[in-house]
Each structure stands twice: as C-alpha cells, then as structure tokens.
Amino acid sequence: MATKRCPNCNLVNPGSGVTCDCGYSFSSGTLGRPLDLSKPGDPAPMTAPHASNLPVRVLIWLLVVAAAVVIKVALRR
Numbered sequence: 001m002a003t004k005r006c007p008n009c010n011l012v013n014p015g016s017g018v019t020c021d022c023g024y025s026f027s028s029g030t031l032g033r034p035l036d037l038s039k040p041g042d043p044a045p046m047t048a049p050h051a052s053n054l055p056v057r058v059l060i061w062l063l064v065v066a067a068a069v070v071i072k073v074a075l076r077r
C-alpha cells in the first residue's frame, strides 16, 4: 500500500488514510479539526478544584495521619 506524507506535519500516513493525525484532510487538502485534541467551541473551564469540596472528615483524617507520622518520627530519635 502506498503511503502519503502529510504536507502539514510531515507525518507518513497510509495511502488509505483520509485525514492525518494532525487533522489535515487529504481529500479536501485543508486542515480540519484534530482527532483527539480538545473539542472546538468547548472552552471546558477547569477552574473548579475539588480540593475545596473535600469533606471535613477527610481533612481531619489526613491531619491525624500526618500527626501520627510526625510523632513516630519524633519518637524514633
């Protein structure tokens, strides 16, 4: 099977490939949308960290574990 090189990113694609991984369309010769990158028109705001939504119980548990480790290290000296 013949291969064709993408003029956009120089990636060698199989001759049966319609679009390159970078989104270049061999059929139309234009740069289409990338296959696996972020969706166009979807800003996807990632400004909501879940750390602030942690249950208080988990925070207390973490504090207890940290304190236990500190005490253990202190006693070892």
Ligand SMILES: [Zn+2]
Pocket: 006, 007, 008, 009, 010, 011, 020, 021, 022, 023, 024
């Ligand atoms: Zn390409």
